[in-house]
Amino acid sequence: MDDTTPVAIIGAGPAGLAVAACLRQAGVDFIIIEKEQQAAPAWRRHYERVHLHTTKRYSSLPFAPFPKHYPRYVPRGLFVDYIDAYAQRFDLRPHFGETVEAIAREDHGWRVEATSGPLRARHVVIASGYNAEPLRPGFAGIDTFTGKTLHSADYRNAAPFAGQSVLVVGMGNTGAEIALDLAENGAKPTISVRGGVHIVPRELFGVPIQMVGMAARLGPQRVNDVLFPLILDLVLGRPEKYGLKRPRQGLLQQIAAASRIPVIDVGTIDKIREGAIKVAPDIAEISERGARFADGKHGEFDAIIFATGFRPGYAKFLEPGIQPDRSGVTAQASDLGLYLVGFHNAVTGLLREIAIEAQAIADDIHYRLSRKRATEILPI
Known part of the structure; x- marks a missing residue:
């Protein structure tokens, strides 16, 4: 695994892939880390009869509407197919089998300790899932x-x-x-x-x-x-x-x-x-x-x-004392270079919120990296 990157994305579910696609469109490099061996592992494990409770019109990820032949409420199998096609469309290649053990501040960025070694990133996006750990x-x-x-x-x-x-x-x-x-x-x-x-x-x-x-x-x-x-x-x-x-x-x-x-x-x-x-x-x-x-x-x-719920689970690998806001881009998140996506369960639907948050996070990261590069090339 590369030892430096502008952005480290933790998790290759819908939220992580959505942020990655938005960064790809903005020309920002990134690395996706996923502990399982496939993208969207939680969706692959869902009980068989599950469908999206939100309509396909308002549940697609950025830049890629669901196929027209999909039903209004997309079943699990078709959603997994959509995720696989989404990753291929934007050339998203997560580092599979990588478990994040710790994320801590280092200089003006972050040090991500993973199973295959450390990764240094200016920005970290936590997309490890709202339902990461069963309660x-x-x-x-x-x-x-x-x-x-x-x-x-x-x-x-x-x-x-x-x-x-x-x-x-x-x-x-x-x-x-x-x-x-x-x-x-x-x-x-x-x-x-x-x-x-x-x-x-x-x-x-x-x-x-x-x-x-x-x-x-x-x-x-x-x-x-x-x-x-x-x-x-x-x-x-x-x-x-x-x-x-x-x-x-x-x-x-x-x-x-x-x-x-x-x-x-x-x-x-x-x-x-x-x-x-x-x-x-x-x-x-x-x-x-x-x-x-x-x-x-x-x-x-x-x-x-x-059926007693889940918890996000990201607190166990974050540096003690860091309490990120769950609502995507905030002033604190931007200043830290730390973002969460996929943790805001709204009445309008989690996937719709993910699409909105992913674009906002990618825009914020792109702006900050561009500003940093502009500062570095200014004459003294």
């Missing part, structure tokens, strides 16, 4: 459970669970869709929901919910947070009927304050309404054959799937 909270009694346990990161399809009673812990988008997959393929799922959850349809009166969210940003947040529940009750029914409560925070307020995206329903609510998916409250304790819930009831299960 699996501890539950009392988990060691006594005799059935199968796994994190949603390891779930592929429902085939191994046909005929079984399965507890899905957590109702984010992943938990809701895994429960739906199980219900549609012969399993008997129960979702354990901790606290409240906002649920929206993928399309509202034929309009993609992503576009509704984009329009909603133009209006007052408080007004929209009052109106949305009334409209959603008409479309999906009152969630309280099915054991689901809404959070006290409004839908848009929760996104702004905690980057928590609502569950985008693709059929789970219908299965809950039919009784094919059961809903249970938070887990109080896991037992040898199942779980006891916060309401005192006990259920027996053959397997437990923890």
